[in-house]
Amino acid sequence: MSLLIYLLVCCKITWFYILGLALNMINKRKAKQTFIDLFSGCGGLSLGLMRAGWEGLFAIEKTESAFNTLRHNLVAGNKHRYAWPQWLPQKNMEVGELIANYGAQLSALRGTVDLIAGGPPCQGFSHAGKRNPDDPRNKLAEQYIQVVEIVQPKYLLLENVRGFNTKFSKEGSEDSVPYSKVVKERLEALGYGVAFRIIKSSEWGVPQHRPRFILIAKFGVASSDFEPFAELDQFRKAFLKSKGLSADRAVTARDALFDLEVAGKKLVANTDSDQKGFFEIDFEEHSQPSSYLKLLREGAGGLAPDSIRLPRHSKEVIDRFKLILDRCPRGINVPRDLKLEFSIKKQAITPLCPNSPSATVTTLPDDIIHYSEPRILTVRENARLQSFPDWFSFQGAYTTGSKHRKFSCPRYTQVGNAVPPLLAEALGGLIKRAI
Structure with missing residues (x-):
C-alpha cells in the first residue's frame, strides 16, 4: 500500500514539473517583445532589432527591390524571420495602403504590440539635400503617427537624419519650428512620453560618422519622467564589449x-x-x-x-x-x-x-x-x-x-x-x- 502511495505521489510531482516547464515556455514566448517596422527599406533596422532579441511581426516598404531584399533575408531567410500575419500580403506597399486596406486588422493589434519602429524618408530634412519644407516626403512621418494612433504600442522608435531636429528657416516664419518638435507634440497628445537625441553611429561600432536623430517614446508616461538615454555611455561600453569592439577607438x-x-x-x-x-x-x-x-x-x-x-x-x-x-x-x-x-x-x-x-x-x-x-x-x-x-x-x-x-x-x-x-x-x- 505504501508503495502505491509513493508511486502516486511521484507521478503527481512529475506532472506538476512538466506543467511548470510548459507554463515557463509559454511565459518566455509571451515575454519576447514584438515590433512592427514602417518605412523599413531593405531591413537594416529590423535586422538590428531581431539581433537584439525582438520578434518582428511585419514590415512595410513601398519599393519592390528593397522589399525583395528584406523578404529574401528576413522572411525567407534561415537566420532571422518575421512572424508575419496571414492577413497581410508579403509584398511591397505604402504605409498609406496599409492604413486604408488593413485598418481593421491593425485595430485588432491595439495594445498587443511592444514597439513600432521606423525611419520615414528623410530627403526633405537632409542637410545634404535642398532642405525643402514643402517636400511631400516630409509628411510621411504623419503616416507613422497614424499607425501609432491605431495600434497604440508600448514603445516607439523613430530614426531620421540630423536635419529632422533643425529649423528650416529663421524665427518668425511658418517653417521655423523643427519637425521633431511637431512630432513630439503630436505623440505627447496621444499619451506618449518622448525623448530624443542626436547619436553618432561611429560611437556604436559603425565605421561611419553618420549622425542620426533618434526618438524613443513610451506610452502612459510624461516626457518629463522618461529618460531612456540617461545611462547611454554606460550601456554603450557594455554593448561594444559584447561585440568584441573597443569603446575607446572608433572602427575605421x-x-x-x-x-x-x-x-x-x-x-x-x-x-x-x-x-x-x-x-x-x-x-x-x-x-x-x-x-x-x-x-x-x-x-x-x-x-x-x-x-x-x-x-x-x-x-x-x-x-x-x-x-x-x-x-x-x-x-x-x-x-x-x-x-x-x-x-x-x-x-x-x-x-x-x-x-x-x-x-x-x-x-x-x-x-x-x-x-x-x-x-x-x-x-x-x-x-x-x-x-x-x-x-x-x-x-x-x-x-x-x-x-x-x-x-x-x-x-x-x-x-x-x-x-x-x-x-x-x-x-x-x-x-x-x-x-
Whole structure:
C-alpha cells in the first residue's frame, strides 16, 4: 500500500514539473517583445532589432527591390524571420495602403504590440539635400503617427537624419519650428512620453560618422519622467564589449574594407548582375581579420559576400580620382577650389581616410572614393560601412539611370537609405533595458 502511495505521489510531482516547464515556455514566448517596422527599406533596422532579441511581426516598404531584399533575408531567410500575419500580403506597399486596406486588422493589434519602429524618408530634412519644407516626403512621418494612433504600442522608435531636429528657416516664419518638435507634440497628445537625441553611429561600432536623430517614446508616461538615454555611455561600453569592439577607438574605414581591396587580388567575372563585362575580386577569407571584420563575417560560413562587383571607370575618371587621392585632404568633402580645378560639379565627393570612420554613406555611388584605389566603393563595401553582415544578401539591380531613380531602389540606394544594423541592435537593447 505504501508503495502505491509513493508511486502516486511521484507521478503527481512529475506532472506538476512538466506543467511548470510548459507554463515557463509559454511565459518566455509571451515575454519576447514584438515590433512592427514602417518605412523599413531593405531591413537594416529590423535586422538590428531581431539581433537584439525582438520578434518582428511585419514590415512595410513601398519599393519592390528593397522589399525583395528584406523578404529574401528576413522572411525567407534561415537566420532571422518575421512572424508575419496571414492577413497581410508579403509584398511591397505604402504605409498609406496599409492604413486604408488593413485598418481593421491593425485595430485588432491595439495594445498587443511592444514597439513600432521606423525611419520615414528623410530627403526633405537632409542637410545634404535642398532642405525643402514643402517636400511631400516630409509628411510621411504623419503616416507613422497614424499607425501609432491605431495600434497604440508600448514603445516607439523613430530614426531620421540630423536635419529632422533643425529649423528650416529663421524665427518668425511658418517653417521655423523643427519637425521633431511637431512630432513630439503630436505623440505627447496621444499619451506618449518622448525623448530624443542626436547619436553618432561611429560611437556604436559603425565605421561611419553618420549622425542620426533618434526618438524613443513610451506610452502612459510624461516626457518629463522618461529618460531612456540617461545611462547611454554606460550601456554603450557594455554593448561594444559584447561585440568584441573597443569603446575607446572608433572602427575605421580600413578595419571594414581592407580584405576587399583589389591590389594583389585575382579578378574574376562578376556573376550576380545581369550586366556583362564587370569584374570582382576572387574573394578569400582573410587570415588576420580585424575585430570588426570578425563580427561581420559571422554566419557567412567562409563564403564570399555578394555585391562585390567592381566599377567600370573610364580612364578620364580614374585619372581624376588619382588627382583627388594625391592632392585632397582625406575624410572631408573635396574643397571648392579643387572641385573647380578638377571640373567636378558634384556637391559632395569625399576621399576616405583609412584611419578614421567614413563620411556618411549616401544613395549616390560616387559620393565616396576608396582610400587607396582610384575608384568608388562597391555595394558590399558600402554595406560594410553600414555594418551589414556579409551573409546579408542584396537583391535587384546595382544602379539605375537618373530618370528612373525616383521610382526604383537599386542596391546602392538600398544600402545608403538603411539604418545601420549595429546601431539598430544597440537601440533595440537600450529599449529592452528600459522595459
